[in-house]
Amino acid sequence: MPEPDRAPVPEKAPPRPRNALSAVLLALACLLVPFGALASWAAHGLTDTGRYVRTMAPLAADPDVQRAVADAVGDGIMREAGYELDTGSLRGAVGPFVHDAARSFTRTEAFQAAWDAANQAVHAAVLHSLRDDEAHAAAVTVDLAPVVARVKRQLADDHVAFAHRIPVAHARVPVLPAGDMDRLRRGYHVLDTAAFWLPLTAAVLAVAGIAVAACRRRAVTALGLGTALGGGLLVLAVAIGRRLTLADLPDALHRPAAGAVYDALTTTLRTVSWLLLVLGLTVALGSWLTGRCLAARRRARASAAPAADPPPKPTRARA
Numbered sequence: 001m002p003e004p005d006r007a008p009v010p011e012k013a014p015p016r017p018r019n020a021l022s023a024v025l026l027a028l029a030c031l032l033v034p035f036g037a038l039a040s041w042a043a044h045g046l047t048d049t050g051r052y053v054r055t056m057a058p059l060a061a062d063p064d065v066q067r068a069v070a071d072a073v074g075d076g077i078m079r080e081a082g083y084e085l086d087t088g089s090l091r092g093a094v095g096p097f098v099h100d101a102a103r104s105f106t107r108t109e110a111f112q113a114a115w116d117a118a119n120q121a122v123h124a125a126v127l128h129s130l131r132d133d134e135a136h137a138a139a140v141t142v143d144l145a146p147v148v149a150r151v152k153r154q155l156a157d158d159h160v161a162f163a164h165r166i167p168v169a170h171a172r173v174p175v176l177p178a179g180d181m182d183r184l185r186r187g188y189h190v191l192d193t194a195a196f197w198l199p200l201t202a203a204v205l206a207v208a209g210i211a212v213a214a215c216r217r218r219a220v221t222a223l224g225l226g227t228a229l230g231g232g233l234l235v236l237a238v239a240i241g242r243r244l245t246l247a248d249l250p251d252a253l254h255r256p257a258a259g260a261v262y263d264a265l266t267t268t269l270r271t272v273s274w275l276l277l278v279l280g281l282t283v284a285l286g287s288w289l290t291g292r293c294l295a296a297r298r299r300a301r302a303s304a305a306p307a308a309d310p311p312p313k314p315t316r317a318r319a
Contacts, residue, residue: 018214025209026219029202030226033276034234036198041269043188043195049123053116055264060115066106068257069115074099129181130188217291224284231276238266238273 046052059065105111206223213219242262246255 015214018212022209022213022219023222025205025212026223026226029205029209030223030230032198032202032205033227034230034237034273035194036202037234037272037276038237038269039191039194039198041272043191045268046265047127049120049127052123053120055267056119056261057112057116059260059264060106060112062257062260064254064256064260066103066111068254069111070099070102070106071254073105074102130185217287221284221287221291224280224282224287226280228277228280228284231273231278231280234273235270235277238270242266 210216210219210223242259245262246259249255249258
């Protein structure tokens with residue numbers, strides 16, 4: 001007699017504890033990815049003096065930056081020359097020539113060399129203050145004396161009256177205030193530590209989340225989407241940071257120059273953010289398409305399999 005039909009065995013549901021643990025690990029990994037990228041950019045991308053000088057070098061040809069530097073140099077010269085040119089008539093006569101000479105100087109090759117030297121000096125001074133724990137909380141300044149000397153020489157070559165009376169004093173322009181140095185020094189050490197541990201922790205959590213998951217393909221898809229979301233949020237954070245930075249500047253005329261500097265410094269961070277976004281979407285799409293293709297192959301194999309032979313008909317016994 002034919003065997004009685006057996007009840008279909010229900011498929012086992014994926015273990016929920018494993019899926020929950022995998023989801024937590026992947027969520028933490030995706031959360032740490034943008035913070036790790038930000039910390040690595042701040043700790044490594046901004047602390048290399050040579051890379052910083054190369055990043056800032058093209059800004060010497062930016063008109064907004066040239067205008068801001070010329071105004072700062074001209075104001076510094078007139079401020080230092082205030083004791084010599086103590087009459088209003090002399091200041092009114094020399095002032096326009098000083099600013100014109102400063103603007104002309106920013107369009108020369110000498111300004112490019114002075115710009116690179118000043119950025120290198122500023123960067124070295126800032127790094128020394130941030131890395132030296134025993135240093136006193138003194139303001140970081142840069143000396144404008146070389147620039148003032150070049151502008152004075154150009155004024156003298158143009159036969160501007162009273163140019164020889166402009167003193168070449170060591171006018172030190174503050175870069176970082178003394179009250180913020182302790183806070184910035186602590187923040188630098190935190191970033192230096194986070195730049196190593198955050199990416200490493202994110203990678204370990206991502207591998208663990210994929211290994212624990214019941215369906216690893218879905219875990220890879222979720223990781224790709226989370227990475228893309230983190231990259232998108234980092235792109236948005238860079239844009240918001242630019243707007244907030246420019247909004248806090250008291251001088252609206254120099255905001256275009258500050259925007260150019262901000263864009264130059266965050267170029268690498270923006271590139272990494274877009275790479276995270278594109279890479280995450282590519283991984284998620286590739287994982288999803290792979291799953292669809294495998295499912296289609298399984299359905300094709302099931303439909304092409306030969307049907308089972310029908311059970312034999314019972315024969316009647318002859319008398």
